[in-house]
Amino acid sequence: MTVTLADVAARARVSPATVSRVLNGNYPVAASTRERVLRAVDDLDYVLNGPASSLAAATSDLVGILVNDIADPFFGIMAGAAQTEISGRPGAGHGGPGQSGAPHRGSPRAGGEKLAVVCNTGGSPDHELRYLTLLQRQRAAAVVLTGGALEDPAHVAAVSAKLARIADAGTRVVLCGRPPLPGPGSDVIHAALAFDNRGGGRRLTEHLVALGHRRFGYLAGPAGRTTTRHRLEGHRAALAAAGIEEDGDRLTVHGPYARRSGYDGTRELLRREPGLTAIVAANDTVALGACAALRDHGLRIPDDVSVAGFDDLPFSVDAVPALTTVRLPLAEAGARAGRLAMDREEPPPGGVATIAADLMARSSTAPPRR
Amino acid sequence: MTVTLADVAARARVSPATVSRVLNGNYPVAASTRERVLRAVDDLDYVLNGPASSLAAATSDLVGILVNDIADPFFGIMAGAAQTEISGRPGAGHGGPGQSGAPHRGSPRAGGEKLAVVCNTGGSPDHELRYLTLLQRQRAAAVVLTGGALEDPAHVAAVSAKLARIADAGTRVVLCGRPPLPGPGSDVIHAALAFDNRGGGRRLTEHLVALGHRRFGYLAGPAGRTTTRHRLEGHRAALAAAGIEEDGDRLTVHGPYARRSGYDGTRELLRREPGLTAIVAANDTVALGACAALRDHGLRIPDDVSVAGFDDLPFSVDAVPALTTVRLPLAEAGARAGRLAMDREEPPPGGVATIAADLMARSSTAPPRR
DNA sequence: CTGTTAGCGCATTCAT
DNA sequence: ATGAATGCGCTAACAG
Numbered sequence: 001m002t003v004t005l006a007d008v009a010a011r012a013r014v015s016p017a018t019v020s021r022v023l024n025g026n027y028p029v030a031a032s033t034r035e036r037v038l039r040a041v042d043d044l045d046y047v048l049n050g051p052a053s054s055l056a057a058a059t060s061d062l063v064g065i066l067v068n069d070i071a072d073p074f075f076g077i078m079a080g081a082a083q084t085e086i087s088g089r090p091g092a093g094h095g096g097p098g099q100s101g102a103p104h105r106g107s108p109r110a111g112g113e114k115l116a117v118v119c120n121t122g123g124s125p126d127h128e129l130r131y132l133t134l135l136q137r138q139r140a141a142a143v144v145l146t147g148g149a150l151e152d153p154a155h156v157a158a159v160s161a162k163l164a165r166i167a168d169a170g171t172r173v174v175l176c177g178r179p180p181l182p183g184p185g186s187d188v189i190h191a192a193l194a195f196d197n198r199g200g201g202r203r204l205t206e207h208l209v210a211l212g213h214r215r216f217g218y219l220a221g222p223a224g225r226t227t228t229r230h231r232l233e234g235h236r237a238a239l240a241a242a243g244i245e246e247d248g249d250r251l252t253v254h255g256p257y258a259r260r261s262g263y264d265g266t267r268e269l270l271r272r273e274p275g276l277t278a279i280v281a282a283n284d285t286v287a288l289g290a291c292a293a294l295r296d297h298g299l300r301i302p303d304d305v306s307v308a309g310f311d312d313l314p315f316s317v318d319a320v321p322a323l324t325t326v327r328l329p330l331a332e333a334g335a336r337a338g339r340l341a342m343d344r345e346e347p348p349p350g351g352v353a354t355i356a357a358d359l360m361a362r363s364s365t366a367p368p369r370r
Numbered sequence: 371m372t373v374t375l376a377d378v379a380a381r382a383r384v385s386p387a388t389v390s391r392v393l394n395g396n397y398p399v400a401a402s403t404r405e406r407v408l409r410a411v412d413d414l415d416y417v418l419n420g421p422a423s424s425l426a427a428a429t430s431d432l433v434g435i436l437v438n439d440i441a442d443p444f445f446g447i448m449a450g451a452a453q454t455e456i457s458g459r460p461g462a463g464h465g466g467p468g469q470s471g472a473p474h475r476g477s478p479r480a481g482g483e484k485l486a487v488v489c490n491t492g493g494s495p496d497h498e499l500r501y502l503t504l505l506q507r508q509r510a511a512a513v514v515l516t517g518g519a520l521e522d523p524a525h526v527a528a529v530s531a532k533l534a535r536i537a538d539a540g541t542r543v544v545l546c547g548r549p550p551l552p553g554p555g556s557d558v559i560h561a562a563l564a565f566d567n568r569g570g571g572r573r574l575t576e577h578l579v580a581l582g583h584r585r586f587g588y589l590a591g592p593a594g595r596t597t598t599r600h601r602l603e604g605h606r607a608a609l610a611a612a613g614i615e616e617d618g619d620r621l622t623v624h625g626p627y628a629r630r631s632g633y634d635g636t637r638e639l640l641r642r643e644p645g646l647t648a649i650v651a652a653n654d655t656v657a658l659g660a661c662a663a664l665r666d667h668g669l670r671i672p673d674d675v676s677v678a679g680f681d682d683l684p685f686s687v688d689a690v691p692a693l694t695t696v697r698l699p700l701a702e703a704g705a706r707a708g709r710l711a712m713d714r715e716e717p718p719p720g721g722v723a724t725i726a727a728d729l730m731a732r733s734s735t736a737p738p739r740r
Numbered sequence: 741c742t743g744t745t746a747g748c749g750c751a752t753t754c755a756t
Numbered sequence: 757a758t759g760a761a762t763g764c765g766c767t768a769a770c771a772g
Contacts, residue, residue, distance in 0.1 A: 002539060004765060015743045020767060030741060045535070050507040051430060052765035054421035055748050061504075070450040070488065076441035083440070083490045087500075115504040117487030118440065120453045130457075134431075134485040137420040165415070169372060259684055288688045295690075314629055318658045320665075320690035374749060385759045390751055400757060422749030425764050 003044045012040035023048060054139055059170065063087075063116045063341055064135040065144045066128060070120040072257065073313050074283065078146050078176060078334035079118045085338025086116035086142075114141060114342065123222070123256075125155045132162045135171070142172040142190075142341035146334070148227030149178050156182065164188045176337035177328070179226050180352050191340045191347035193333050193355055197227055197310075200326035200357025201234025204308055205280060207324070207359055209242045212367045213278040213306060216244075217269035218252040219262055219290060221282035228254070228282060231310060235280055257282060262289025270297060277305060277368035284309035284316045284325055291319065291364070302366035312360050321363035328357055373414045382410035393418065424509055429540065433457075433486045433711055434505040435514045436498060440490040442627065443683050444653065448516050448546060448704035449488045455708025456486035456512075484511060484712065493592070493626075495525045502532045505541070512542040512560075512711035516704070518597030519548050526552065534558045546707035547698070549596050550722050561710045561717035563703050563725055567597055567680075570696035570727025571604025574678055575650060577694070577729055579612045582737045583648040583676060586614075587639035588622040589632055589660060591652035598624070598652060601680060605650055627652060632659025640667060647675060647738035654679035654686045654695055661689065661734070672736035682730050691733035698727055 005023075009016040014033060021027040022037045029037075040046075054060035063086050067075035119135075121127040128150075135143055143166060150156070160181050167173050167188040175181075175192035186192075208216070218235055221228035232252070239246060253268050255261025262281055266289070269276060279294075281287035287309030291301055299305050301321055309316060312327035333355055339345035375393075379386040384403060391397040392407045399407075410416075424430035433456050437445035489505075491497040498520075505513055513536060520526070530551050537543050537558040545551075545562035556562075578586070588605055591598035602622070609616060623638050625631025632651055636659070639646060649664075651657035657679030661671055669675050671691055679686060682697035703725055709715035 006765080016766075017744080017768085018742060021742085024767085028741065033742080047503060047535075048507050049425070049509070049765050050504075051421040051424035051509060052748090053767075055419070055425050055750085056765075056767040058748070058767090060421060062508075064487075070440070070453070071443055071446035073441055073443060073446070076443070076446050080440040080490050080492075084492065087497075113500075113504075115489070115501070115508070117434075117489060119485070119487055120450050122450075122454065127457075130483075131485070133417060134420075134483075137418050137423075138432075138485070139419070139421060165417075259688065285685075288685060292688045315655075315658060315685050318629065318662045319688075376749080386750075387752080387760080388758060391758085394751080398757065403757080419749050422764095423751075425766085426749075426751040428751095428764070 003046050008040045008046050012037045060139045061114045062138050062140045063114045063142045064140050065118040066121055066131055067118055068121055068123040068147045074311050077330040081331040081334030082144055082338035083116040085335045086114050086342055125150055136166050140171050144174045144176055144337050144341050145178055146176045148225045151224050172341055174337050174341045176333055192352045195328055195355050196357045197230035198234040201231040202238045203359045204326050205235045205238035208278045215276040217276045217279045219265045219281040219286050220252055220254045221257050223254045259285050259289035262286035263293045266290040266293035280308050283311045284313045302364055306365040308365055324362045324365040325360050326357045327360050373416050378410045378416050382407045430509045431484045432508050432510045433484050433512045434510050435488040436491055436501055437488055438491055438493040438517045444681050447700040451701040451704030452514055452708035453486040455705045456484050456712055495520055506536045510541050514544045514546055514707050514711050515548055516546045518595045521594050542711055544707050544711045546703055562722045563707055565698055565725050566727045567600035568604040571601040572608045573729045574696050575605045575608035578648045585646040587646045587649045589635045589651040589656050590622055590624045591627050593624045629655050629659035632656035633663045636660040636663035650678050653681045654683045672734055676735040678735055694732045694735040695730050696727045697730050
């Protein structure tokens, strides 16, 4: 029923091995033979059997990209850039010997073509582990983990162990927007691109302090995640440096990275402290929710309350007023992670690079009204 | 090096066949034997070899979800919902005979567990075809195509042919937010969930007409795509029904579904017709860009110009003013597509269902100023 | 440069 | 309920 490599070989009057060789292009084959084979492939409409190929070669062309929330552009942008870099440019990085022959329509196999796929964990530790297992099972060529990590020790240990085994099996592991694994696990990572969440958070709050703000509300992300903690630490470092005392966690509320958290959290903050003049949100989406709550409360931005976000997602500049935030070069980081996963770029020294997070001061922040 | 099924068999003192049977759970095995095998699996930290398994079984647990732009929440929401439905609920739909035994941590294989992966085509026909081939190569269990389709006849034919072969090989093909394939290809589709883009577009413009608008600018999506065409047709149908004559394509500009298109397009429309009172955008993202351009032009929304979008993405309700748009039940549609792909839900009669698109009238639209 | 020979690891018959 | 044997389709030595 389904046409196999042997069928192609028969039609082209060569051995199966030869067909395999022209398909994989990693071995010298006479031009005339190649032509015949390619024609047979076309005639028969042959498509390589991936599982068989992977089984024999003990490796597959699958590359997994794990994201916490695919509906969040934060992840979509990173994943899209990585995927483009991985499977978007056939033939890239193939300057070696042998004739390349641009892959054509329906080509059964094009050079080092990889299938970059994104897996949505929904932020659930179980799903993260499950996808990792599934990718391990598929003998994925590489795995890219994006975004903040859970800090639960048991889960960290489980992930580290899993990644160790995955790396051990030859799969490259790259972290993007996630700090390097704590402890001894760091050497299983091919490369880690960590965002400077702490620094960004600090600069953001410094900006507000410089504007004259003293009474802050903080809309933190979900507890137990590196991103949440680092951004909050940056915020508090800035407060401490300015000699602003905090009342414990009274003006910090946690919630998912969702519009709703910002809305509800802002109402709660206002209840606890009607006199606050600035709200710092865990990310732009949360900040938007905060803005909505503020407006519904009859408060003007930034006249009555300043609002700041994080990430600088595309919609932030179009918010009204334009949102002050911290820019993260998501697309660049994703693309770099993709190249790293494909081994088309040198890992940074020590395997870890910290990506700058720059303040974008816009009109949602202003000096507090007096 | 890597532990195989045979290793597990040896340790559990059973035959490889037995191990395979307990792992796949689709065959009676004595409880005690099962226990021993499971323990061996755990002890050895065994993970099934996916390629080998797929090769022998002639099918894989991979499900592909194709999207045009992963950074666009429109696709992210659909894909996320589909993925959750497909791989997010282990054991779902398994009420059959045999003991289920909830899949546990690192389980080497859990029931009908599928690996749902999303593939980002970037809207490129080549990439679409390429991903389809790669999924075909992997013997994917199902493929879900989301979002509008290109209308170029050659590409439509190529995709149809490819899908026919994919379906023929036993892969279920589901369309989500995409009209059924034209021509005879429709029977290769397991199910198609089509958005009522035309109806939504019509109702949206009817709303504006009812408010008293007569001079419209239309920011269309990229040419040659079904979504673009249908929404535009709906718009024009409403205009025609209201007896509003159009000046050809003078007040329609095309562009990608991006904020930038909305911004640039609006400037262009304003140049062509400074007196327009309403701008209808291809989607919410474009509408946001339009709002920005309008404001930069010193025009107020909706006092000077009304603006409407499409999709009702999460940020639209938080826009200022809140965006009038057409709601598409993206998450519901994605989830349904996921169930359809898993054969956990009956296909609609005729294989095609049209999903309603409801008007969400908010504050970005109002009667034109007099 | 090309053909021959062996498996890769697992799911299935078919026996028992 | 379990074991033994066979082959899925391909790649990778090894010859020549």
